[in-house]
Amino acid sequence: MNRADALDKTLRQMYAVISFPEGGEPDWEGMKAVFHPQAQLTRVTPEGIDHFDLQSFQAMATEMLDRGVYTAFFEQEIARREHTFGSLAHVLSAYETKRSPEAASCLARGVNSIQLLWEGASWRVLSLLWDEAMPGNPFDLKQLFAAEVSCG
Amino acid sequence: MARVHKFRISSTRSNDLVCRSMAAAEAKGTMMRRAGHYCGRFLELDGRMLRNFGTCSYLGLDQHPELRQAAIAAVEEYGTQFSISRAYLECALYQGLENNLEKMTGQPTLVAPSTTLAHMAALPVLVRDNDAVVIDQFAHASLHAATELLRDVPVHLVRHSRLDQIDELLQKLSICYERIWLVVDGLYSMFGDFAPFEGLGALLDRWPQLHLYVDDAHATGWLGTHGRGGALMQLGQHNLHQHKRVVVALSLNKSFAAAGGALALPDAELKVRIRRCGGPMLFSGPIQPPMLGAAVASSKLHLRAEHSATQAQLMQRIDYALAAAAQAGLPLATHHRTPVFFIPCDSVDEATNEVQWLINEGFYVCPSAFPAVPVNRPGVRFTITLHNELEDIDALIEAARARGHTCGACPNVEATKWGLIPSKA
Ligand SMILES: Cc1ncc(COP(=O)(O)O)c(C=O)c1O
Numbered sequence: 001m002n003r004a005d006a007l008d009k010t011l012r013q014m015y016a017v018i019s020f021p022e023g024g025e026p027d028w029e030g031m032k033a034v035f036h037p038q039a040q041l042t043r044v045t046p047e048g049i050d051h052f053d054l055q056s057f058q059a060m061a062t063e064m065l066d067r068g069v070y071t072a073f074f075e076q077e078i079a080r081r082e083h084t085f086g087s088l089a090h091v092l093s094a095y096e097t098k099r100s101p102e103a104a105s106c107l108a109r110g111v112n113s114i115q116l117l118w119e120g121a122s123w124r125v126l127s128l129l130w131d132e133a134m135p136g137n138p139f140d141l142k143q144l145f146a147a148e149v150s151c152g
Numbered sequence: 153m154a155r156v157h158k159f160r161i162s163s164t165r166s167n168d169l170v171c172r173s174m175a176a177a178e179a180k181g182t183m184m185r186r187a188g189h190y191c192g193r194f195l196e197l198d199g200r201m202l203r204n205f206g207t208c209s210y211l212g213l214d215q216h217p218e219l220r221q222a223a224i225a226a227v228e229e230y231g232t233q234f235s236i237s238r239a240y241l242e243c244a245l246y247q248g249l250e251n252n253l254e255k256m257t258g259q260p261t262l263v264a265p266s267t268t269l270a271h272m273a274a275l276p277v278l279v280r281d282n283d284a285v286v287i288d289q290f291a292h293a294s295l296h297a298a299t300e301l302l303r304d305v306p307v308h309l310v311r312h313s314r315l316d317q318i319d320e321l322l323q324k325l326s327i328c329y330e331r332i333w334l335v336v337d338g339l340y341s342m343f344g345d346f347a348p349f350e351g352l353g354a355l356l357d358r359w360p361q362l363h364l365y366v367d368d369a370h371a372t373g374w375l376g377t378h379g380r381g382g383a384l385m386q387l388g389q390h391n392l393h394q395h396k397r398v399v400v401a402l403s404l405n406k407s408f409a410a411a412g413g414a415l416a417l418p419d420a421e422l423k424v425r426i427r428r429c430g431g432p433m434l435f436s437g438p439i440q441p442p443m444l445g446a447a448v449a450s451s452k453l454h455l456r457a458e459h460s461a462t463q464a465q466l467m468q469r470i471d472y473a474l475a476a477a478a479q480a481g482l483p484l485a486t487h488h489r490t491p492v493f494f495i496p497c498d499s500v501d502e503a504t505n506e507v508q509w510l511i512n513e514g515f516y517v518c519p520s521a522f523p524a525v526p527v528n529r530p531g532v533r534f535t536i537t538l539h540n541e542l543e544d545i546d547a548l549i550e551a552a553r554a555r556g557h558t559c560g561a562c563p564n565v566e567a568t569k570w571g572l573i574p575s576k577a
């Protein structure tokens with residue numbers, strides 16, 4: 001598989017492993033395959049910024065699941081822009097979260113900023129930083145991706 | 153860079169988030185509203201009379217002449233407040249109320265100033281040093297708050313109504329703990345589903361260490377013999393009196409249409425112990441005389457033979473609404489035969505728009521979003537009560553259908569097969 005296809009594969013896997021149906025949970029083993037052991041996950045919310053490694057992210061997500069903050073989670077990529085150089089890749093990836101894959105409208109939208117590292121045979125995520133669209137932080141795909149929009 | 157290694161959602165952080173979602177709903181005009189005139193079937197909002205599909209007064213007793221008269225008579229006799237801790241001296245009306253509630257429930261019953269305070273009084277007394285607690289993630293906020301008061305006792309959360317997970321935990325906990333208290337709601341107030349009583353009864357039979365604490369606030373009054381609720385009705389088949397392992401909290405605030413809460417306890421000793429040392433039983437104020445008067449009057453209605461006919465009337469209306477929703481193709485979160493209905497929506501915006509549309513069409517219904525429901529399960533909640541005429545129900549379902557509610561049915565909360573769930577609504 002060439003690097004471009006491998007990048008696409010890792011990004012698709014990333015969205016797949018964090019999504020889960022009613023009563024389920026993220027695919028934790030799958031996450032370990034997609035994310036580098038040194039990976040950082042950074043969440044920006046109006047209430048504050050959280051920095052996680054894989055272990056603390058799992059602890060946070062498990063607490064949210066235990067408390068019933070989420071009972072299912074579907075995140076889909078709606079647009080992407082990639083830059084690669086040597087063993088590094090940076091991807092700006094716009095997403096929607098939905099109640100179910102079939103839902104007509106979404107629960108939330110936002111942008112993932114993803115850094116990946118080429119490890120010889122595949123890409124792994126080294127950093128995932130995300131922020132969600134809010135009334136004070138409007139979501140404008142056209143502006144975000146300027147002339148380079150690739151939607152799918 | 154600082155890293156969080158052990159995550160725990162702080163209360164400030166959690167309050168910030170809740171405040172943000174409430175503020176958004178307030179800005180859209182669907183939360184923190186103020187009603188004008190109210191007469192049961194109708195309520196006034198922004199100068200318009202709306203058909204009321206928001207109240208938990210399921211039997212419509214809040215407008216009953218006997219309750220009104222009893223409240224007035226109690227005010228005339230005792231005034232508006234009896235401001236002495238019940239630990240010192242109680243208003244004379246308490247005795248009649250507790251006697252009647254004991255006839256209703258068939259168990260020693262203790263009145264508390266509210267259901268929340270009943271939990272706060274009971275759980276720290278019931279749960280002992282060598283016990284563990286397991287609580288359903290969707291149990292009412294007042295139960296979660298009460299379990300926070302338990303010192304040095306492990307509290308485990310389980311996914312909603314997952315008997316398999318409970319059973320698995322019981323296997324582990326029963327090795328180390330004398331007793332395991334399972335804390336659940338009898339009827340979940342948002343999605344309108346009952347606790348899986350049949351399965352819980354089987355667990356009680358199987359695990360001698362298992363004790364159940366059920367908040368049956370939403371099933372008090374309209375369900376069960378004399379309105380004792382679904383928990384005592386269903387679990388009554390599992391040697392309730394013999395094994396003495398079930399405590400049920402009732403509400404006098406909802407279908408009962410008065411004020412306060414109550415605890416139906418397996419024995420009189422426990423009643424005395426909670427009365428003597430359950431914090432709010434000593435340190436909180438009593439139910440005010442007018443509402444005690446209304447509660448006594450309501451308890452008398454519940455003990456009359458005609459009460460079951462009133463309950464049957466509500467059940468007919470529930471069935472009518474379930475059938476009308478099915479015919480209109482309106483998706484519902486659950487189809488249990490309860491007065492609580494929930495239309496799932498794809499997003500909070502969709503739920504808000506739907507509520508605004510229904511309010512414009514003349515119906516008061518409630519939007520539901522986090523933290524009342526999970527982030528991924530927003531929707532529109534409405535209740536069916538004896539205030540609603542059949543034509544009101546027809547009109548509401550037709551309005552929701554006309555709006556072209558587009559979302560598919562939410563993954564159903566697993567329906568058990570016991571009598572209160574129709575084969576297919
Ligand atoms: C299931 C449940 N338990 C407890 C309460 C709190 O009741 P109270 O106002 O009597 O404290 C509510 C309130 O709505 C409830 O729905």
